[in-house]
Amino acid sequence: MELRLHDTLTREKRPFVPLDPNNVRMYVCGPTVYDYAHIGNARPVIVFDVLFRLLRHLYGEAHVKYVRNITDVDDKINDRAARDFPGLPLNEAIRKVTEQTGKQFHADVDALGALRPSVEPRATEHIGEMREIIERLVKGGFAYVAEDHVLFSPQAMNAVNDGLPRYGALSKRSLDEMIAGARVDVAPYKKDSTDFVLWKPSKPGEPSWPSPSGIKAEGRPGWHIECSAMAWKHLGEQFDIHGGGIDLVFPHHENEIAQTCCAFHQQRMANTWMHNGFLQVESEKMSKSLGNFVTIHELLKDWPGEVLRLNMLKTHYTSPIDWTMKSLEESAKTLNDWYRFAADVAPSKPAASVVDALLDDLNTPQSIAALHGLRNAADAAGLSASLRLLGFLSESLAQWEGRKREASGVDAGEIDRLIAERTAARARKDFRESDRIRDELAAKGVVLKDGKDADGKPVTTWELA
Ligand SMILES: Nc1ncnc2c1ncn2[C@@H]1O[C@H](COP(=O)(O)OP(=O)(O)OP(=O)(O)O)[C@@H](O)[C@H]1O
Numbered sequence: 001m002e003l004r005l006h007d008t009l010t011r012e013k014r015p016f017v018p019l020d021p022n023n024v025r026m027y028v029c030g031p032t033v034y035d036y037a038h039i040g041n042a043r044p045v046i047v048f049d050v051l052f053r054l055l056r057h058l059y060g061e062a063h064v065k066y067v068r069n070i071t072d073v074d075d076k077i078n079d080r081a082a083r084d085f086p087g088l089p090l091n092e093a094i095r096k097v098t099e100q101t102g103k104q105f106h107a108d109v110d111a112l113g114a115l116r117p118s119v120e121p122r123a124t125e126h127i128g129e130m131r132e133i134i135e136r137l138v139k140g141g142f143a144y145v146a147e148d149h150v151l152f153s154p155q156a157m158n159a160v161n162d163g164l165p166r167y168g169a170l171s172k173r174s175l176d177e178m179i180a181g182a183r184v185d186v187a188p189y190k191k192d193s194t195d196f197v198l199w200k201p202s203k204p205g206e207p208s209w210p211s212p213s214g215i216k217a218e219g220r221p222g223w224h225i226e227c228s229a230m231a232w233k234h235l236g237e238q239f240d241i242h243g244g245g246i247d248l249v250f251p252h253h254e255n256e257i258a259q260t261c262c263a264f265h266q267q268r269m270a271n272t273w274m275h276n277g278f279l280q281v282e283s284e285k286m287s288k289s290l291g292n293f294v295t296i297h298e299l300l301k302d303w304p305g306e307v308l309r310l311n312m313l314k315t316h317y318t319s320p321i322d323w324t325m326k327s328l329e330e331s332a333k334t335l336n337d338w339y340r341f342a343a344d345v346a347p348s349k350p351a352a353s354v355v356d357a358l359l360d361d362l363n364t365p366q367s368i369a370a371l372h373g374l375r376n377a378a379d380a381a382g383l384s385a386s387l388r389l390l391g392f393l394s395e396s397l398a399q400w401e402g403r404k405r406e407a408s409g410v411d412a413g414e415i416d417r418l419i420a421e422r423t424a425a426r427a428r429k430d431f432r433e434s435d436r437i438r439d440e441l442a443a444k445g446v447v448l449k450d451g452k453d454a455d456g457k458p459v460t461t462w463e464l465a
């Protein structure tokens with residue numbers, strides 16, 4: 001079977017044909033680093049990690065390049081830095097905020113079983129590329145300088161009839177409607193209400209860099225130009241897949257396309273545009289501004305990262321997910337069973353049923369149904385390999401069980417001591433005492449299993465109920 005992916009631009013599920021099968025290239029918009037990421041932010045991380053793993057499986061590890069950026073220049077970062085480190089010069093405070101948040105983000109997504117991307121560029125390290133794209137856009141007549149800003153003109157773009165996409169094609173909006181629906185209080189330096197910022201002046205004390213030609217004062221980039229610059233630097237003028245959450249379609253991705261295609265006179269920026277649906281709480285998008293969020297960091301205190309991962313993948317990436325406790329509990333149960341059955345078994349090959357489901361526009365719910373099928377067919381080696389392809393079984397069974405014991409507050413040393421006492425009681429036929437110990441452990445949720453080892457000697461093992 002071939003890989004088919006749904007493309008937001010054409011609204012079609014199409015066979016995926018890489019520009020160069022020896023260098024398959026994917027860009028995904030990463031976090032703005034000023035605070036803990038919430039579990040909604042984890043959705044694109046996990047979804048595109050599955051795609052990254054699938055592409056590596058299909059084209060070979062050395063032939064896939066995955067770029068996910070870190071936005072480390074933004075008003076929200078400046079505000080947080082001023083609030084958290086009022087005693088420090090702003091630039092130093094910003095460095096502290098972005099460093100801490102970046103580290104936390106890595107710890108979180110590592111725990112979710114996400115591979116690190118091939119490159120994780122930081123916006124502040126690509127100011128030169130941003131300036132270059134901006135200068136090309138001004139030269140080409142797509143952007144203009146006004147009051148120390150540089151603005152992009154979607155109307156100038158759509159005046160060109162040949163070789164460029166239409167502004168609005170990705171989000172299926174017409175420029176005329178955007179103009180009609182524009183707010184009245186348009187910034188005075190904009191020629192048209194739909195123009196957007198490529199570069200703007202910095203306030204005193206804020207991070208600033210030499211501006212594109214035509215502007216004397218130092219300034220800083222707008223958000224959209226950052227991704228065009230980082231994608232260009234690491235993946236070239238055109239690449240295969242661009243991804244992110246559905247909220248990024250407009251204006252962020254529409255503007256990325258406009259900048260990149262006009263700067264390099266291309267019909268396309270990425271060949272396939274993929275967007276994940278929202279993770280919701282009680283039918284509303286989880287978001288920082290609504291305050292209905294729970295951080296990955298908090299959830300990891302109660303759940304192994306792989307349980308969060310499985311829970312995320314039970315829903316197809318384009319559909320909304322309602323995030324519930326009940327569903328998490330079910331995911332934990334399923335994963336416990338799979339760990340016991342397959343974690344310590346040498347993997348064979350990922351099952352065709354699992355891979356085929358993924359090839360069909362990353363149909364992870366279907367692939368999970370196929371995993372249950374392997375479990376029911378008692379194919380431990382196939383289950384082991386298939387789970388690994390999806391980013392599970394990063395731990396041995398002993399590590400997995402040990403972590404659960406730790407989380408449940410059960411003291412393994414104490415249990416071993418009680419089991420030894422019970423074995424001694426049984427040896428002297430004091431069954432009242434041995435039953436008492438078994439009941440004491442049961443009250444703590446510890447279930448004993450009596451069996452024999454390879455030499456036929458009695459052994460007692462335990463697990464949590
Ligand atoms: N509830 C959600 N469900 C799925 N994806 C989300 C959700 N919220 C944010 N994302 C995605 O997370 C990634 C990081 O986005 P970003 O750092 O801008 O978060 P955010 O949009 O600021 O979050 P918030 O909406 O809470 O302010 C983006 O790809 C975005 O689409």
Ligand SMILES: [Zn+2]
Pocket residue numbers: 028029030227252
């Ligand atoms: Zn982006």
